Amino acid sequence: MPASTLRSMAIPGELDDGAAHVMFIPSAGMAHLLPFFRFITALSSHSVHCSVMTVLPTVSAAEADHFAALFAAFPRIQRVDFNLLPLDASAFPGADPFFLRWEALRRSAHLFDQLIAGATPRVSAVVTDVALASHVIPVAKQLQLPCHVLFIASATMLSLLAYFPIHLDKKQDDDAGAAGIGDVDIPGVRRIQQSSLPQALHDLNHLFTKQFIDNGRALSQADGILVNTFDALEPVALAALRDGKVVPGFPPVYAIGLLKSSPSSSCTDGAGSEKQAAAASSSPSPIFAWLGEQPAKSVVYVAFGSRTAVSHEQLHEMAAGLEASGCRFLWVLKTTVVDREDTAEVRDVLGDQFLGRVKDRGLVTKGWVEQEAVLRHAAVGLFLSHSGWNSVTEAAACGVPLLAWPRFGDQRLNAIALESGGAGVWMERWSWDGEDGVVSGREIGEKVKAAMADAAVRARAARASQEAAKAVAEGGTSYRSMQEFIGKLKAW
Template sequence: MAPQETQSSVDGVPHVMFIPSAGMGHLLPFFRVIAALYGHGGVEVSVVTVLPTVSAAEADHFTELFAKFPGIRRVDFHLLPFDAAAEFPGHDPFLLRWEALRRSAHLLGPLVAGVSAVVTDVTLASHVIPICNEVHVPCHVLFVSCATMLSLVAYFPVHLDNNSKKKKAATGSVGDVDIPRVRRIAESWLPQPLLDLEKLFTKQFIDNGREITKADGFLVNTFDALEPAALAALRDGMVVPGFPPVYAIGPLKSHTCNKSSDEKNKPAAAGSPVAWLDEQPAKSVVYVAFGNRNAVSHEQIREIAAGLDSSGCRFLWVLKTTTVDRDDAAELADVLGAGFLDRVHGRGLVTKAWVDQEALLKHPAVGLFLSHSGWNSVTEAAAAGVPLLAWPRGGDHRVNATVVVSGGVGEWMEHWSWDGEDRLVMGAEIGEKVKEVMADAAVRARAARVGEEAAKAVAEGGTSYRNMQEFIGKLKTA
């Protein structure tokens, strides 16, 4: 890669370089923070763009970002050759991209040396933080999950060290992780790879956990009213002594929210999910989506379909059948089974298209969100005041689901299966639970209160607003 020229500042304006990772769950928070800084003024922004992207959605969103904000500098970054298939056969393509980025991270040195500050993804922290420290450039981490998960990342190496000293590691069990002043994370709630200390993901997770204490600060897409205990424990050094400053700046808003009046008044395209929602009664629709890279088995998809059918509720289902969207060529009728689309015609809409989930959740017709509880989805539901029925699929989802419950966002079906487990959750059970939560006024009221707290946090003078101002002020005085 030929390093592109960068400048630390222009006329005294700080230049911040963002280094995102792969996967829309990681990129979306980056795009939202980038848009917020760009819109604030007084900060120059550049974005390291790794090519080629893993998914079509990533490529489209990068294109949209640079088109909407032409003042943002694009720094194309080409990775070193890496025979991922030979070294790690069968691994998640996004995890392999993180590994490829880590192996090429030293190439970032000339770029990082020319900026005022860096904001990196946590998956790259163990490599980017040392580079920044060498050239005396402040390095912040944008943490794309919840503060509770950040406390787990920080404390997990300590937990392993304690287990080793107590000689518990010989049992082969990681065990429950009791995070000081936060909560006990049951072993069954941990991201599945963490149960095997030899896995690539686990080694990266531990390396990042040890290195993040040397960062200059953390930006987290959460707000104080949602995770008071975790944020207080991190800030007070109770999780790890001397932990860097934590700026809770969420819930982050999509850069697509800043539309012109003409765009806002433009009617929804015929046949689009928004146009269909426009025809539905208030709070009558169950929105169903399991993230942009969490494919559910075809057998489980059929049971979800049966459950939505038997619930009697209206529903909008954004269906995904593969991990990488470029590979998603299955026909809906084949996946859902003969006759399903005809049976639910008019009452349900199923689409494989990319949607603006944030806008859908804010639509007055949506009354419940059946979700994998990815953190972007949780914060978008919280901001919209829509109850979330959490069905974790893997990764950090069960940790996030603890916040769904404690924060009042919704309910968690803890016994429902997730990736790697053979048990199917049957349609009858899904249908009954959906119908039950849709009719639960108390759940709806709690979610509405969370929405009010989210709005207060990001409003002028709110906790997240003040945290963002403090972060920007730190950039300008560095």
């Protein structure tokens, strides 16, 4: 079968034939897909045709489950299957499997025009994942279609992406710039220390870095950038982007967050081995039964996302810290990057003795967890998190303070944003993937106990939640941004 085969699964006649038709082109990884699914379902409720390019096969089982759940729950959304051209992974030894998927998609992007041009009804606009921006925007322009970028991380991270190529150009012109990347002073936003940059950016030959630079340069050619944040959470970064301080002439920036989950997208960033919601909800959940037995605000929820695997040595220190804190805890344990490879049992990782000692106040699982439902539960009082942006936004919406322990990628920038926005606190000295050293269980236990007892942290998180609710309510900043975007869609 050709790489660009279209398989339409639309239900005809559901919408007015004159409605706008938006083709969504997501990439890979649950942190990228979840905001896409949430935005697609939100947009489809506004009399807009939505179609989704579905790349086969998916990298993870979670991705396959979520795609299936999306199309089952929203049959009006059109599915467009895309079979990738082969990529020789041996040319990128040791590369992250999701970075490889992004590269394969970029190299297949010239075939997207066949799917877009052949879609029915006629496509009127394209929304692409930021990881594919440099290759999808030219395709859309060739077809004379407006192209927006859905940015799945913070506005602070967006400012770095947009400015990083300019930073490199300036360093190239500066003789003193030979000594590494250095700190990045983003105009109108803040100075980002080199140590807080995504690890891959320290190597200009890294696959991710090349993708990052290409996409950063391409943003100025987009018709707009959609960001899952809200003005009260990141006022400085959003103002600097919109005012052209970061990059002169930057496209319109729509802060449309916080995007709400749908029945098909409620399996979130914190899950270890995720399954679709419909399957999970068909039987009673021992997790929620356990939470229901705990006092209000007494449980520390611990999850480090769908992409971050912590070393076994650090996992054991985390276990010691949770035990030493004296707090109740729900821990979603993850040991691999790709869920299809995650076969170890909890007792294999943490040992029967630990599980036996904490059985009356701790629950550890490697199964699917509906993270937003956990964060909304009255028993949860703190979220020990890697500060992936989906986790940050979900916790902010629910008013649960984060104790941020960034590990990888954009997570330190997210931690900067969440702390300044009042959504939690960031442990700046705690270890970063690739750095030497392990955070001791004693220190983890002390910080968890202190954060659980900190009334000021809880109050700031509650205010952030109130601001998030205002943003999406009728007349709020995110509500108006969404309406402005929909208005432009219908005018094209």
